[in-house]
Amino acid sequence: MCKNEWKRIQIMSFLNFLGGLALIKIIFTLFAVFAWSRAVIRFYTKDLNLKELFFWSLLWALMIVLVFVPGKTNFLAKMLGMERGNDAMFFLGIVALFYASYRLYVKSNEQEKEITRLVRALALKNIRKQKTVQRKRKLV
Amino acid sequence: MKVAIIIPAYNEEKTLGEVLESIPKRFPKISKTEIIVISDGSRDETASIALKSGATLIEHDLNRGLGGALGTGFEYARRNNFDAVLTFDADGQHNSEDIWPVLRPIIHGRADVVIGSRLKNPKGMPWFRIVGIWGLNIITALFYWVWSTDSQSGLRAFSKKAIKNIDIHSNKMEVSSEFFFEIGRKELKLVEVPIKSIYTDYSLTKGVGKGQFKHGIGIISKLIYRRFFTK
Numbered sequence: 527m528c529k530n531e532w533k534r535i536q537i538m539s540f541l542n543f544l545g546g547l548a549l550i551k552i553i554f555t556l557f558a559v560f561a562w563s564r565a566v567i568r569f570y571t572k573d574l575n576l577k578e579l580f581f582w583s584l585l586w587a588l589m590i591v592l593v594f595v596p597g598k599t600n601f602l603a604k605m606l607g608m609e610r611g612n613d614a615m616f617f618l619g620i621v622a623l624f625y626a627s628y629r630l631y632v633k634s635n636e637q638e639k640e641i642t643r644l645v646r647a648l649a650l651k652n653i654r655k656q657k658t659v660q661r662k663r664k665l666v
Numbered sequence: 667m668k669v670a671i672i673i674p675a676y677n678e679e680k681t682l683g684e685v686l687e688s689i690p691k692r693f694p695k696i697s698k699t700e701i702i703v704i705s706d707g708s709r710d711e712t713a714s715i716a717l718k719s720g721a722t723l724i725e726h727d728l729n730r731g732l733g734g735a736l737g738t739g740f741e742y743a744r745r746n747n748f749d750a751v752l753t754f755d756a757d758g759q760h761n762s763e764d765i766w767p768v769l770r771p772i773i774h775g776r777a778d779v780v781i782g783s784r785l786k787n788p789k790g791m792p793w794f795r796i797v798g799i800w801g802l803n804i805i806t807a808l809f810y811w812v813w814s815t816d817s818q819s820g821l822r823a824f825s826k827k828a829i830k831n832i833d834i835h836s837n838k839m840e841v842s843s844e845f846f847f848e849i850g851r852k853e854l855k856l857v858e859v860p861i862k863s864i865y866t867d868y869s870l871t872k873g874v875g876k877g878q879f880k881h882g883i884g885i886i887s888k889l890i891y892r893r894f895f896t897k
Contacts, residue, residue, distance in 0.1 A: 631891070632895065635891060638837055639835065639837070641728065641730070642730045642734040642737065642837055645726045645727055645728050645730055645734065645738075646726070646730075646734070646737065646738045646741060648727060649704075649724045649725055649726050649727070649738055650724065650738065650741060650742060650745070652725065653722060653723070653724055653742075654713075654717060654722075654723045654724075654725070655717075655722050655723070
């Protein structure tokens with residue numbers, strides 16, 4: 527095999543490999559690496575502790591593995607009574623998003639209530655009355 | 667007997683002076699009437715107008731909405747041991763002649779909560795407001811199992827028992843419906859009396875009305891939250 531032929535085979539196999547990579551897989555991997563890097567930065571700024579860093583690292587690593595290993599979500603689909611793993615992932619994703627937005631709604635409502643309590647406490651400490659006018663009214 | 671007249675006001679300098687002036691100072695069987703203006707984060711002359719008229723002024727530093735303001739008024743009434751509370755709008759839509767008919771069932775011990783209903787005599791009320799209020803009446807009844815012909819009325823009176831038992835969670839306009847949740851839960855005796863409303867271009871820009879569909883959706887979502895997700 528001549529040197530040129532060997533090079534051609536190498537290039538072709540690389541292109542084959544790229545062809546097997548759907549664009550979504552690349553984007554998702556980049557996103558997962560970016561998200562994980564954020565977790566690492568937050569660990570160094572001490573916003574996350576070691577346990578939390580471990581949790582996020584495991585989660586994002588698992589996500590990347592799930593994207594690359596074929597057929598891995600089929601068992602989930604079977605459990606949920608669906609045909610395709612992708613459908614199961616979408617379904618679970620939507621459920622998770624609904625839950626997250628519900629939690630946010632509850633949290634914002636509770637914070638609104640807290641603000642009202644604070645504003646009320648301050649207002650009731652500074653009640654103002656126009657004494658002169660009241661005196662005049664009594665005289666009348 | 668001590669009565670607190672609570673007037674929640676947010677930037678109401680145009681109408682507040684006239685409203686305060688129109689409220690009678692004396693009522694039969696009532697030894698003391700205190701007018702309390704809750705200025706809910708107003709940025710205009712609302713506070714100084716209230717003070718000049720001789721009312722007690724409670725000022726919120728931030729705007730919290732109708733529910734937040736009424737909650738503050740109720741807290742003041744509880745702390746100062748008032749026997750009855752009357753709520754009155756600052757936008758000039760209520761007729762001060764209706765105060766006594768609304769207050770009377772409380773003073774005579776015939777009710778715990780009295781609602782001044784605009785829909786018992788809806789003459790002159792714009793159609794879109796009638797539709798909006800009926801819609802919210804039905805929704806209030808579905809969620810809280812208490813029927814009212816005017817669940818959104820701002821002219822209401824409460825007995826001492828009601829002042830003590832009503833626990834306001836809402837911040838905004840949904841408080842009007844929340845009162846019925848409390849009436850149902852705490853088994854308070856409800857009476858409705860007809861009142862007349864004064865509709866001006868100014869008062870029509872406030873409350874539930876035309877072009878406020880989004881506002882109505884907001885109220886409904888808060889009612890669902892209050893009914894099913896809070897204690």
